[in-house]
Amino acid sequence: MTVRIYEGSGEPAGGGSMSRRSFLRTGTAAAGGITALAAALSPLRELTSDDIPSVESFVQKHYKEMTPKDMEAALARIRARVEKRCGVRPEIRDIRPLDGVEFVYALNLSRCIGCRKCVHACVAENNQSRSPEIQYIRVIEMPRGTLDVEQGNHHYDRPKVPDEGHFYLPVQCHQCANPPCVRVCPVEATWQEPDGITVIDYDWCIGCRYCEAACPYWARRFNFTQPRIPAGQINPNMSYLSNRPRGKGVMEKCHYCLHRTRTGRMPACLEVCPTGSRKFGNVLDPESEVSYILRTKRVFVLKEEAGTLPRFFYYFDERYPRGLDPEAIEIERRLRAEEGDAYGALPGADGPAPQRVAAARWDGGSVA
Amino acid sequence: MASAPANRRMGGALAGVPLAGGFVALAAWMWLAPPGFDPQIAEPVMVERSLLAVAPRRSAMTDPASTDLGGFRQSCNGCHQIFTVTGSPPGAGTVPSPALPTAEVDTGQGAARQEWDSDTGRVPAPPALHAGIALRHGLNNRCTNCHDSKDLERLRLHDGKPIPYSQVAMLCAQCHGTVYRDWERGSHGKTLGAWSNDMAEKTRLRCSECHDPHAPAYPKYTPLPGPNTLRMGRQEATHAHDEKHRPLRRLLSPHENGGHP
Ligand code: SF4
Ligand code: SF4
Numbered sequence: 001m002t003v004r005i006y007e008g009s010g011e012p013a014g015g016g017s018m019s020r021r022s023f024l025r026t027g028t029a030a031a032g033g034i035t036a037l038a039a040a041l042s043p044l045r046e047l048t049s050d051d052i053p054s055v056e057s058f059v060q061k062h063y064k065e066m067t068p069k070d071m072e073a074a075l076a077r078i079r080a081r082v083e084k085r086c087g088v089r090p091e092i093r094d095i096r097p098l099d100g101v102e103f104v105y106a107l108n109l110s111r112c113i114g115c116r117k118c119v120h121a122c123v124a125e126n127n128q129s130r131s132p133e134i135q136y137i138r139v140i141e142m143p144r145g146t147l148d149v150e151q152g153n154h155h156y157d158r159p160k161v162p163d164e165g166h167f168y169l170p171v172q173c174h175q176c177a178n179p180p181c182v183r184v185c186p187v188e189a190t191w192q193e194p195d196g197i198t199v200i201d202y203d204w205c206i207g208c209r210y211c212e213a214a215c216p217y218w219a220r221r222f223n224f225t226q227p228r229i230p231a232g233q234i235n236p237n238m239s240y241l242s243n244r245p246r247g248k249g250v251m252e253k254c255h256y257c258l259h260r261t262r263t264g265r266m267p268a269c270l271e272v273c274p275t276g277s278r279k280f281g282n283v284l285d286p287e288s289e290v291s292y293i294l295r296t297k298r299v300f301v302l303k304e305e306a307g308t309l310p311r312f313f314y315y316f317d318e319r320y321p322r323g324l325d326p327e328a329i330e331i332e333r334r335l336r337a338e339e340g341d342a343y344g345a346l347p348g349a350d351g352p353a354p355q356r357v358a359a360a361r362w363d364g365g366s367v368a
Numbered sequence: 369m370a371s372a373p374a375n376r377r378m379g380g381a382l383a384g385v386p387l388a389g390g391f392v393a394l395a396a397w398m399w400l401a402p403p404g405f406d407p408q409i410a411e412p413v414m415v416e417r418s419l420l421a422v423a424p425r426r427s428a429m430t431d432p433a434s435t436d437l438g439g440f441r442q443s444c445n446g447c448h449q450i451f452t453v454t455g456s457p458p459g460a461g462t463v464p465s466p467a468l469p470t471a472e473v474d475t476g477q478g479a480a481r482q483e484w485d486s487d488t489g490r491v492p493a494p495p496a497l498h499a500g501i502a503l504r505h506g507l508n509n510r511c512t513n514c515h516d517s518k519d520l521e522r523l524r525l526h527d528g529k530p531i532p533y534s535q536v537a538m539l540c541a542q543c544h545g546t547v548y549r550d551w552e553r554g555s556h557g558k559t560l561g562a563w564s565n566d567m568a569e570k571t572r573l574r575c576s577e578c579h580d581p582h583a584p585a586y587p588k589y590t591p592l593p594g595p596n597t598l599r600m601g602r603q604e605a606t607h608a609h610d611e612k613h614r615p616l617r618r619l620l621s622p623h624e625n626g627g628h629p
Contacts, residue, residue, distance in 0.1 A: 027386040034390035038397065108555070116592040120415045121422075130412035133597040154595055160588035221597075230412065264567025266560065271422040275586065276558035276578065285564070289554030297555060317556070318546055331507060 051226075051248065062188070063201040063241070074203070075240065082238075082245055087231060092238040095262045097195035103256050103311065104196070104283040105267075106293045107170060110317040111277040114139050114161040114168030118269035118278065122172075125257060125268035126243040127235055129227030136221065136254040137172040137269060149302070164324070171302065172269075173198065173219035173254035174310030181211035181220065190251070196311050197256050199241040207249035216306040220253045256280070283311075413593045422560065424577035431533035432521035444520045504583040514539055514581065533576075540575045551575070 060066075060074055071094050082090045119137045128134040140152035144167055152169065162168060179198050182190055189204040190211055212220040226248045238244040239259035246252050257267035261280070270278040281288035290313075293299065297315040319325070434441045503509060516524040523539055524530045531539050541548035550556035558578065562568035575581070 023382045027382075030387040031390050034387070034394055038394045041398075106555075113586065113589055114591060115589040116594065117420060119595075120592050121420045124415075124417075124420060130414075132409045133412065133595065135595055135597065138595065156591070157594055158591065161591045162588065225409070228412070230414075261563065264562045264564060266563055271560055272420050273558070274425055274578075274589070276556065276573075279555065279559075281563040288563070289559065292553040293555045296553075315555070317550070328506065 057203065060203055062204050064191075071240070078240070078244055082234075086229065086234045086245065088234045088236050090234070090236045090238045090244070092240065092244055093259075094240040095242075095259055097193050097197070098262060100284055101282045102196045102284050103175070103261060104281065104290045104294070105175075105256065105312045106279040106290050106297075106299070107312070107314050108275075108277040108279070108317065109167055109169065109314050110319060111275045112139075112168045112170060113275055113277075114141060114156070114163075114166075115274060117272045117274060118170060121268045121272035122254070124233065125235055125260075126255075127227075127229060127238070127245050128221075128252070129223065129225075129246075130230060130233070131228045132225060134221045134223070134227065134252065136219070136252075137170055138218075140169045140171060141166045142169050147300075169302075169314070171217055171219070172312070173215075173256075174217050174302070174308065174312035175254075175256060177309035177311060178307060180214040180216065180306075180308060184210040184214040186210065193241075195262070197258050198253075199255055199258070200251055200253065201241070202244070202246050202250045202252070205250040207251065209251065211251060216303050216308060217310075220251050223248050223250055223252065410596055413596060415592055419592065424573050426577060426580065433515075433533075434521070448520045504585065505581070508543065534574075536574055536576050536581070540581075 054077070056073070057077055060077075061070055066074065075092050075094065078092055079090060082088065082092070116139050119135050119139060122128070122136050123130070123134075126136065128136070138154045140149060140154045141156040141163070142149070142152045144165055149169070149171075156163075156166075175192075175196050175198055177192075177196065179192055182192055182198060186208060187204060187206055189206065190198060190200045192198045207222070209222055212218075212222055223246050227246055229245070234245070235243060237259060239262075242255045242257065242259045257265075257269075261267055267278075267280055270280050279289050279293060281290040283290055283294065285291060293315055294313065297317075299313045299315045301310045301313055320328070432443070434443050508514075511520075513526075514523055516522045516530065522530055523533065523536065525539060526542055537548060537551065547556050554572075557575075558573045560571040560573065562570040564570070579586075
C-alpha cells in the first residue's frame with residue numbers, strides 16, 4: 001500500500017488512521033487560518049464613522065469633472081465635516097489659477113540661517129497634522145563646500161544657528177514642470193495646474209503612495225493616521241485643493257499656499273522668514289522679483305539630472321558668507337593693528353573671533 | 369469500499385468543530401480584547417505663535433532719533449548741544465569745533481573721562497546714555513559717518529546732504545552698492561503682503577527694519593524644533609509605549625525598568 005503524503009488529490013485516503021490525521025490537519029489549518037484572518041481583520045476595529053464615506057462623498061466626481069453645482073455641494077459637505085471634527089466653520093472656496101501667471105520660488109542660500117521658522121509657519125497655515133507630525137519643508141544642514149545632499153542632516157539640533165561650518169538648504173515641493181509624481185498616479189488624483197502648481201484632489205487619492213516614491217525631492221507626505229490638530233489651531237482660510245483638512249490614507253504636499261497666492265498674497269513660509277531668503281512671484285512678469293533673480297543671479301536647481309524642471313530655484317549673492325570673507329577679515333585685522341584701542345574700545349566692537357578667522361582659511365573645498 | 373467516503377464525511381464534520389470553535393473564540397477575542405493598533409506617535413511639539421509672527425524684525429527708528437533715559441524718551445540734542453561731537457570722515461568738509469570739551473560723565477560706575485579726539489575723529493567709548501547702542505559695523509566706526517555732527521538727531525549723506533530716516537536705504541547704499549541694487553530689485557530684503565501690486569498691498573521693508581544700523585550683522589537664532597515624523601526620524605516614544613512593543617524584554621529582564629512594574 002502506498003502512503004500518500006499530500007492531501008487534495010481527490011483519491012480516497014482510506015484507513016481510519018488517515019481520517020484522524022486529516023482531522024488534525026484540517027483543524028490545525030483552520031485554527032491557523034482563523035488566526036491569520038483575525039490579524040488581517042483587526043484594523044477594521046479601528047474604523048470610526050469618520051472613515052466611512054457618506055453616499056454623496058462616495059459618488060463625488062473627480063475635481064476636473066465637477067460642475068459648479070457639484071463643487072458647491074462638495075464644499076458644503078467639507079464645511080460640515082470640518083465643523084463637526086474641528087469645531088470651526090471654515091472659509092472654504094475653490095480658487096482657480098490666474099491667467100498669465102506662472103509661480104516660481106527662489107531661495108537665497110547666502111542668507112538662510114536654518115531657523116526653521118518657515119517649517120512651522122507652513123504647518124500652522126496649512127493645517128498639517130501635528131501628531132503624527134507632517135511637515136512640507138525640510139531644512140537640511142549641509143557642510144560648506146558641497147551640494148551632495150547625502151552629506152546633509154535635517155535633524156540638526158544646535159543651541160544657535162547658523163553654524164559657521166555649514167549652510168542651510170530648505171527643501172519642499174519644487175512644483176516641477178515635468179513632475180514624475182503626476183505620471184505615476186494610477187487614478188489621476190494629482191496633476192499640474194496652469195499656474196505651475198501640482199495639486200492633489202484629497203477625495204480622489206487612493207493612498208497608494210506611488211507618487212511619494214516617484215518624487216526625487218521627497219516632498220510628499222502621507223497621512224498614516226487621522227491627522228490630529230489641537231483645538232484652536234485650525235486655519236479657517238481654506239481652499240479645496242490646498243489646506244482643507246485631509247483624512248487618513250491620503251497624500252499631501254506643499255502647494256505654494258495656493259489659497260493665498262492665487263489671491264495675490266505671499267506664501268506663509270516667505271512672510272515668516274526673518275532673513276528675507278525666500279522670494280516668490282510670477283515668472284511671466286519680467287519686472288517681478290523672481291524674474292530679476294533668474295536673469296541676474298547664480299541660480300541652480302536641485303537634482304537637475306532628474307530632468308524634473310523644478311519651479312524652485314536656489315541662488316547665491318556675490319559675497320562671502322558672514323565672517324568668512326578673507327578680504328574683510330584682513331581689513332579688520334589691519335584696522336585693529338593701526339587704530340588699536342579706538343576700534344577695540346567700542347562696546348561690542350571686538351573684531352572677528354579667532355575661530356572665525358581660522359574658519360575663513362578654507363580653500364574652496366574641505367572645512368576643518 | 370463504501371467506508372472511505374463515509375470516513376471522509378465524518379472527518380469533514382469533525383474538522384468543522386475546531387473551525388466553529390475558532391470563529392467563536394475570534395468573535396470573543398475581538399469583542400473583549402480588541403487588538404488595538406498602537407502606532408508609536410510622539411506628543412505634538414508645540415511652537416509658540418509669537419515665534420511665527422509676521423512682522424518686521426525690528427521697528428525702524430523714530431524720526432528724529434531719541435534715546436531712552438530711565439524710561440523717558442530724551443532728544444539727542446538735549447545733551448549734544450553741550451557735548452559736541454567732532455571728527456568726520458576725511459574729506460567730508462566739516463571742520464572740527466575749536467572748543468573741544470573734555471567731559472566728566474557719570475556712567476553709574478563712577479565718573480568716566482571722555483576724550484574727544486579732533487585730529488582723528490575717533491569715537492571714544494560712549495557713555496551710559498548710549499548703552500543701548502553696540503557699535504559693530506566693521507570699518508564704519510564713526511558716529512558722524514551717518515549722523516549729522518551739527519544735529520545728531522538727523523542723518524546725512526557723505527556729501528553733507530541731509531537724508532530723512534524714511535530714505536535710509538540711500539545712506540546705506542553709499543557703501544553697500546550691490547546690496548542696494550539687489551534690494552531695489554527685490555532679490556535682497558523682504559517683501560510682505562503681496563507678490564504683485566495688482567491684487568493686494570505690497571510692503572517692502574527698509575534696511576533698518578531688519579538690520580540694526582549700529583550692528584547690522586544678523587544675530588544667531590535659536591532654531592525651532594526639528595522633524596519628528598514617522599519617517600523623518602526616531603519617534604520619542606513614551607515609556608509605556610516602549611514596554612507594550614517589547615513584551616519579551618519585560619518578561620526576560622523584569623528588573624530593567626527600575627521602579628516601574
Ligand atoms: S525661515 Fe528663512 S532663514 Fe529660517 S530656515 Fe526658513 S528659509 Fe532659512
Ligand atoms: S498616493 Fe494618491 S496622489 Fe499619490 S499616486 Fe497614489 S492615488 Fe495618486
